[in-house]
Structure formats: C-alpha cells, structure tokens
C-alpha cells in the first residue's frame with residue numbers, strides 16, 4: 001500500500017474515531033525538542049493536523065534542543081492544568097523529578113518518538129515510538145547483504161549524544177554487522193541529527209581516511225546527517241552511493257531524491273505520525289480509565305533504490321517535511 005494511501009486511511013480512521021469519541025474537550029501540551037531535522041519538522045506538522053482532526057486544543061513548546069527548556073515547558077503545562085502532556089525527550093535521562101510533578105497533578109504524560117531511562121515506569125502512561133534498536137539492525141543487515149564477503153570500513157554519524165535513538169540505533173547496527181569480521185566501524189562521532197553537523201563531521205572522516213578512499217560505507221542515524229555527508233563526499237571528489245555506500249534512517253523526501261540520483265542507497269522509515277495514536281490512547285484513558293499498552297510501537301520499513309524512490313518522494317513531499 002502506498003505511503004499516501006496509508007496516511008489517508010489513518011486520516012479516515014482518525015476522523016471516524018474523533019466523531020465517536022469527541023476529543024474536542026482535550027487540551028494537550030506538547031514539549032517538542034526543536035526542529036533539528038526534516039523528520040522532526042514533519043512530526044510537528046503532523047501533530048498539529050492530528051490535533052485539528054480531533055478538535056484537540058494543542059499547545060506546542062519548542063525546546064530548542066535543551067532539556068532544561070523541556071522541563072520548564074512541562075512545568076508550565078502542569079500549571080495550566082492541561083489534560084495530558086506529550087514529550088519528545090531530547091535525552092534519555094533526568095526526567096524523574098518533573099514527571100513526578102505531573103503525576104502528583106494527575107496529568108498523564110505520553111512519550112513521543114524517544115524513550116527515557118527511569119526506575120519508575122508509572123511516571124508515564126505510554127510511549128509511542130518505533131523499535132530504534134531494530135531500525136539500526138535493519139540498516140546493518142542491509143549492509144551485510146549488500147557487501148557480502150568484501151572488506152568494508154564503515155563510518156558512523158551518531159544522533160544527539162544521550163538520546164535514546166542514538167544509543168539504540170548504534171546498538172542495533174552493531175548487532176546487525178556482528179559476526180561479519182569484514183565489516184568494521186572505523187570512525188563514529190555525533191552529528192547531532194543535523195544536516196550541517198553531518199556534513200562537518202563527514203568532512204573530518206574523509207580527511208582522516210585517505211580522502212575517503214579507505215571508506216566503503218556511511219551509516220547515519222538519520223537522513224539529514226546523511227544528506228549533509230553526501231554533500232561532503234561530492235566535494236571530496238567521490239561518488240556517494242557508489243564509492244561510499246550510504247544507509248540511514250527516517251525516510252524523509254530528500255533521501256528519496258538522493259536515492260533516485262544514485263547518491264544514497266537505503267533508508268529505514270520512521271513515521272512522523274506519533275501523535276495520532278497518542279491522542280487516541282489519551283482520550284480512551286480519560287474516558288474509561290483504560291491504560292494503553294506501555295509501548296505503542298510504530299512500523300519500520302526498509303526502502304532501497306529498487307523501491308521507485310522518485311515516486312515515494314512525490315508521495316511524501318507534501319506531508320509536512
């Protein structure tokens with residue numbers, strides 16, 4: 001089923017749900033990380049659309065990548081007495097105190113797209129996320145299959161230090177290539193999930209690895225860093241997608257363009273619609289007291305150059321990216 005069709009079907013289902021359950025009486029505060037990537041911008045846009053469909057009064061606070069701003073925003077939402085709080089936690093640790101405050105105020109908290117480390121899982125109602133370890137493993141498995149027995153030096157662009165997707169995508173990728181001694185991660189550094197940092201760090205990798213001639217593949221924890229790195233590879237006089245294979249995560253429109261041009265090889269899709277299932281879970285909890293499962297898992301799908309990238313680009317480009 002096409003991406004557009006899936007989005008439309010979820011829209012139809014959500015409208016039907018909104019009609020039945022009437023979420024118009026809900027006020028939700030969303031502490032968003034910022035806008036470091038195309039995927040993040042799409043998540044914000046889709047959250048607004050999903051709120052509007054259900055008549056939810058949505059208040060968004062942009063934390064500009066800072067946990068302290070997220071904590072302030074959560075305290076602000078508690079003071080306003082919202083019905084629920086959504087948080088996309090920039091890093092995994094350091095949330096217990098503020099989540100205790102939300103719990104004391106009886107305001108359910110839902111984690112979007114990233115998880116936290118806590119000894120008390122009662123501090124949040126549910127987490128709507130993908131399996132980020134699995135995403136990394138899918139990328140690693142793809143590279144193993146593509147490379148076969150050839151020796152392959154890999155460079156890795158990690159996401160934001162301390163964030164759950166950076167920790168888990170690294171772990172999953174390492175699991176994917178484990179047992180294949182011909183595949184080696186020779187350099188690994190954070191590019192903070194941004195295009196500009198991805199480019200800058202890749203420039204360093206290229207210089208350190210014989211102008212890039214000793215690099216066989218790039219694994220980036222998101223597409224934006226991959227797109228920045230592709231630029232750096234071209235500027236170094238090499239062909240991304242051929243001289244250096246490129247595999248990343250998110251499936252934003254720009255990576256499909258790069259795939260269509262033969263400059264990127266594979267991406268693992270992360271849906272930007274985390275909020276739809278979160279609104280539905282919150283509404284049901286408010287109405288009936290029924291707690292959702294602790295983890296609402298979204299799908300992860302691998303796309304390669306064989307998947308008609310230009311068609312996917314056309315389908316995705318108007319969807320808030």
Ligand code: AHR
Nearest residue numbers: 037039113114165193222
């Ligand atoms: O938490 C999801 C990750 O955050 C996305 O993969 C990345 O693009 C974003 O910044």
